[in-house]
Amino acid sequence: ETGVTQTPRHLVMGMTNKKSLKCEQHLGHNAMYWYKQSAKKPLELMFVYSLEERVENNSVPSRFSPECPNSSHLFLHLHTLQPEDSALYLCASSHGTAPGEKLFFGSGTQLSVL
Amino acid sequence: KQEVTQIPAALSVPEGENLVLNCSFTDSAIYNLQWFRQDPGKGLTSLLLIQSSQREQTSGRLNASLDKSSGRSTLYIAASQPGDSATYLCAVRPRQAGTALIFGKGTTLSVSS
Numbered sequence: 026e027t028g029v030t031q032t033p034r035h036l037v038m039g040m041t042n043k044k045s046l047k048c049e050q051h052l053g054h055n056a057m058y059w060y061k062q063s064a065k066k067p068l069e070l071m072f073v074y075s076l077e078e079r080v081e082n083n084s085v086p087s088r089f090s091p092e093c094p095n096s097s098h099l100f101l102h103l104h105t106l107q108p109e110d111s112a113l114y115l116c117a118s119s120h121g122t123a124p125g126e127k128l129f130f131g132s133g134t135q136l137s138v139l
Numbered sequence: 140k141q142e143v144t145q146i147p148a149a150l151s152v153p154e155g156e157n158l159v160l161n162c163s164f165t166d167s168a169i170y171n172l173q174w175f176r177q178d179p180g181k182g183l184t185s186l187l188l189i190q191s192s193q194r195e196q197t198s199g200r201l202n203a204s205l206d207k208s209s210g211r212s213t214l215y216i217a218a219s220q221p222g223d224s225a226t227y228l229c230a231v232r233p234r235q236a237g238t239a240l241i242f243g244k245g246t247t248l249s250v251s252s
Contacts, residue, residue: 029182031182065244066244067143067241067242067243067244067245068228068230068240068242070239070240073239081239083239115182115183117182117183124170124171124232124234125170125171125188125190127173127185127188128173128183128185128240129185130175130182130183130184131182132180132181132182133180133181133182135180
């Protein structure tokens, strides 16, 4: 275990559903990230939070809504998703956002949108 | 725009072989390069991080090299074992503003016993 826990591990949802992905880190880190891993594509950064403030948003559609209530928890709220949003969603954390920081990843949530 | 390419996409070797995984990147303006391992259905585990001023890093049977001027890195795995079977991802941290790691698509390694 890396100290980053994601739930649920698997999620199947219809295009009209609303669901949330949860991430919790037990490492005392100050930065948390959401990444998307689609089949046959490189990992893509979605959002970055540092000290509970969103510091980066990489042109992600508004149907993905992140929330960081404290430095240990990160959520990704999902609504009216499309089938092309099916992917592995990975959460990561780091001590800070300096260039030399190592990222620690969770096991991911495998999302299928029907 | 920085792009990271990993060759080959997949590799199968018998146990005990030494092997090399390749990573290339298009823009040499990077802070560092990182190699990750991903097991099926799992997250990523950081293996080695090489700062831009360094030439190589070693951890056990793994050795990663960095040639920033040519935009290349290699991950050398000595005496491969079936437990090394996984997907290996290379990622660079560009010097441009922002915090994103730019990833390659990975090389899927299969080591047979």
